[in-house]
Amino acid sequence: MITAPQNNDYKPGTWKGLLIGKRQRRSASFTCPNGHVCSLSKYEILADGSVHPSVICSMDGCGFHEFITLEGWAAFPPAPPLEEASEGQKTEKQLL
Numbered sequence: 001m002i003t004a005p006q007n008n009d010y011k012p013g014t015w016k017g018l019l020i021g022k023r024q025r026r027s028a029s030f031t032c033p034n035g036h037v038c039s040l041s042k043y044e045i046l047a048d049g050s051v052h053p054s055v056i057c058s059m060d061g062c063g064f065h066e067f068i069t070l071e072g073w074a075a076f077p078p079a080p081p082l083e084e085a086s087e088g089q090k091t092e093k094q095l096l
């Protein structure tokens, strides 16, 4: 079991956040300790950052196979300002 820190430079043993498609589905890539970038788009990433099932590096002959947890996943991506906007609208309505 590996806890991977977030890193945007594909450093070995880290993850990088991705937003996929029009609906901006949250996903990630994971760079295995041997430096191979693996997409996690087919994996399930739980709210606590744990990835299921265990991650197998897609590079032939690498042999990396571990359960990983994405450190800081809950904070990815930084919250959009949508909630603030609706709060503001509420306040405006209350004022009216």
Ligand SMILES: [Zn+2]
Binding pocket: 032, 033, 034, 035, 036, 057, 058, 059, 062, 063, 064
């Ligand atoms: Zn690998």
